[in-house]
Amino acid sequence: MREYVIQIDFVDRPGLGYEIFKLTEQNAIDKIAMEVLPEHGMVIKFRCDLDSKAQSLINDISLVTGVKAVKYRDQMPCEEREAELKTILNSVGEGILAVDKDGKITHINEVACRIFQCDPLVLIGLGVETLLDDKHPILDTLKSGKTYRLKEGRINKKGRSIRYLTSGEPVINAKGQIIGAVATITDFRQVEAIISKVDKIRHLTTFDEIVFQSDKMRQLIGAARTVAKSSSTVLLRGESGTGKELFASALHTEGPRHQAPFIAVNCTALPDSLLESELFGYEEGAFTGAVKSGKKGLFEQANGGTLFLDEIGELPPQVQARLLRVLQEGTIRRVGGGNEMRVDVRIIAATHRNLEEMVRNGEFREDLYYRLNVIPLTIPPLRERKEDIFLISQRLIRKICTKLNKPEIRLARESIEALMNQEWPGNIRQLENTLERVINLIDATEIQPHHLSVWADIGTTSNGGVKNALPRKNIVQLEIPCEGKGARLKDIVAEVEKEIITRVLEKYPSSRLAGQMLGVSNTTILNKMRSYGL
Structure with a gap:
């Protein structure tokens, strides 16, 4: 018995499907599957013993009133979709x-x-x-x-x-x-x-490549250039997206270690067990699956150079203790090893967390905090240096247009004002994502305010200007109990979260758009809606 797949295109009318299936019975056809097509059609998979019998069925169906065409197919539509999905997954x-x-x-x-x-x-x-x-x-x-x-x-x-x-x-x-x-x-x-691969040829930033015109940044970079000349530990503070890794790279590039390795590691990118072995290395047989000859850690690989520890506030307690020893003694011990090895590494750490509060709550070691906070440098958020937004936007637009192989696009004067009026809670990273989204979706030589309004979730004012899509302040006002038994913190946080999601959904009535506005996935929004009965 051979299998056949045919597609039937038709003009829809009552009883047509019944007539087609009646013909399959009259021709003694063994139907396997049937799938309806969106545009007035169906696909039938069947088996029979002779090609002539399959052709006879096709001839009979062609004579049915309303049928426009009958043709063979290689697969059912669902099988084609499955094959496409398999190809995608395997790529x-x-x-x-x-x-x-x-x-x-x-x-x-x-x-x-x-x-x-x-x-x-x-x-x-x-x-x-x-x-x-x-x-x-x-x-x-x-x-x-x-x-x-x-x-x-x-x-x-x-x-x-x-x-x-x-x-x-x-x-x-x-x-x-x-x-x-x-x-x-x-x-x-x-x-x-x-993780262990050190990219020797990647471009490292210098302070000359950081664009600015604000006094805050001028003072900060002036101090950073001086700090770069030493080997003291630096703690970079600042909100997410302010460019802490760029500063770390510039501190290394303009310092005496610029010819030695610069290695960056994000402390949130790895599970605790892997983070410890990657930082300090391990000896042969330290754990199941360990490389036979053991492995150098990032401290050993960065010897003589700089190790940038991003999101230092996320270090687990056992790694905090080991890092403190490196800062105090200048030595490391591989996981599973017994020998101390001296390393000469400059540490640049970064965090957006409030380390002082974490120390008070027992979440971060106080002695490690003081060892890291030798030279603190705080990078201001975009909302505190709005005069830099135009220069940064120009630099980002050139970078994005080169990446997308598009002619360089200009910013209209009104669009510059619109960008400068935004709060940018995600800072430069959010600004870059916004510009890339707009440049991808427009076919123009100039970014106008309406492009930002349509494609960048930036709202429009009554006079045609652009305003913040979601204000940073005064979203919810809370009554904090002062007497008697107060509400639990968990309940207060839940109430605030519910109110914020409710208000965002009023303006952006889909989980996808609401998720984009709040920086979470649509799945998270759906789960929260279900949890709060929204």
């Missing part, structure tokens, strides 16, 4: 694993199969615990709808331990129901190789 550099609401594996790409040394044909339809284990975080995501990020996992396969990192997201339908989950899988050895 991704990470492993992808998808499960349905019951935890059954629906998709697994080639990278994940290589990592887990498994056969997809055997796994599809089986419970995810048959491949991983019954405590894998993707199962919790199916129940709670919560995402997870960079969790370490381990399975034993053919007498070998396979170590990997995984992040996961729930799949939520339009009704807010969890219908599945997707996990990314990264081989632990691949992560180590990427």
Whole structure:
């Protein structure tokens, strides 16, 4: 028996489908599947023993009133979509694993199969615990709808331990129901190789490349140029997106260590166990899956140069203790090792957190805080140096147009005023994303205010100007209890969150737009709406 797929295009009329299916019965056709097309058509998959019988069916259907055309297809539309999805998944550099609401594996790409040394044909339809284990975080995501990020996992396969990192997201339908989950899988050895690689040829910023005209920045850069000449520890403070890594790079480039390595690591980008071994290295046999000869840590790789520790406020307690020892003694000890090694590394740390408050709350070591806070430099947010926005925007537009291979675009005078009137809570990073979005979506030589209003979530005033889409202040006014038993902090925070989401949804009535305005995913907004009964 051979299988055939035919597409039937028709003018819709009552009873047409019934007539077509009656013909399949009269021709003794074994129907396998049927799919309706959006534009007045259907695709039928069937099997029969002779080509002549299939052709006879096509001839009979062609004579039905309303049928415009009948033709063969290679696959059902759903099979074509599945093939396209498979191609997309296999083109991704990470492993992808998808499960349905019951935890059954629906998709697994080639990278994940290589990592887990498994056969997809055997796994599809089986419970995810048959491949991983019954405590894998993707199962919790199916129940709670919560995402997870960079969790370490381990399975034993053919007498070998396979170590990997995984992040996961729930799949939520339009009704807010969890219908599945997707996990990314990264081989632990691949992560180590990427982190440990020092890019010797990457461009490092100098202070001359930081554009500004405000007095605040002029004073800051003047002080930073002086600080760059020493080897003292620097603590860069500032909100997210203000350019702390650029400053760290410039401090290194204009200092006496500029010919030695500059290595940057984000302390939030790795799980605790990996962060410690990456910073300090490890000896042979320190843990299962460790490289036989051991491995240099980032401190050893940066010896003689600079190590930039971004988001230092996120360091776990055990790493805080080890970092303090490096700052005090100038020595490190590899994980699993017993020998002290002397290193000569300048530390530049950065954070947007309130370290002083973290010290008071016992979340950050006081002695480490004082060791890091030798030379504090605070980068002001954009809203405190609005006169810099025009110069920064020009530099960003040139960079974005080069990246997108587009002719350089100008800013209209009114658009400059509009950008300068924004609060920019995400600072330069938010400004860059906004400009890139607009430049991608317009076909003009000049950015006008209406482009910002339509494409950049910047609201328009009654006189045609542009205003903030979401004010930073006075979103919610709270009554704080002064007597008796006060409300719990958790309840107060929840009430504020509910009010903010409610007000944003009034203006942006979709989870996607509301999520963009608040800097979170639409899944987070949907979960919050469900939680607060919105």
